[in-house]
Amino acid sequence: MAHLSTRALAARARAAKRWYVYLILCRRGAIYTGIARNVAVRYAQHVAGTGARYTHANPPSCLLVKFACLNQSEASRMEAAIKRLAASDKRKLVDKTGATVRKLLFG
Numbered sequence: 001m002a003h004l005s006t007r008a009l010a011a012r013a014r015a016a017k018r019w020y021v022y023l024i025l026c027r028r029g030a031i032y033t034g035i036a037r038n039v040a041v042r043y044a045q046h047v048a049g050t051g052a053r054y055t056h057a058n059p060p061s062c063l064l065v066k067f068a069c070l071n072q073s074e075a076s077r078m079e080a081a082i083k084r085l086a087a088s089d090k091r092k093l094v095d096k097t098g099a100t101v102r103k104l105l106f107g
Helices: 004-017 039-048 052-058 073-083 089-106
Strands: 020-028 029-034 059-071
Touching: 020 039, 020 052, 020 073, 020 089, 029 039, 029 059, 029 073, 029 089, 039 059, 059 073, 059 089
Parallel strands: none
Antiparallel strands: 020 029, 020 059
16 A cells, blocks of 8 residues: 555545535436535435435436535535525536536636
């Protein structure tokens, strides 16, 4: 196993404490918003039907986007703000995020 530098270890420790807000597209077209430390594990729970009650009744189709937050409090505040948005505004948020990533990657 390779030895990690102090900087790499510190970055890994920060990432382990990080919280995320994520948006899932459900099969009927609704967008579900949630928070988690490990989005991949939480998404798998939603797919398995053991996540939130909402995604048990409205199974997820795909993970749309995730946003890194500094802590659980910030993630909860962001989640609440996104949940207050109209569905059309949630879609715009996802579209803008995708456009920003494409611009950063491809210019």
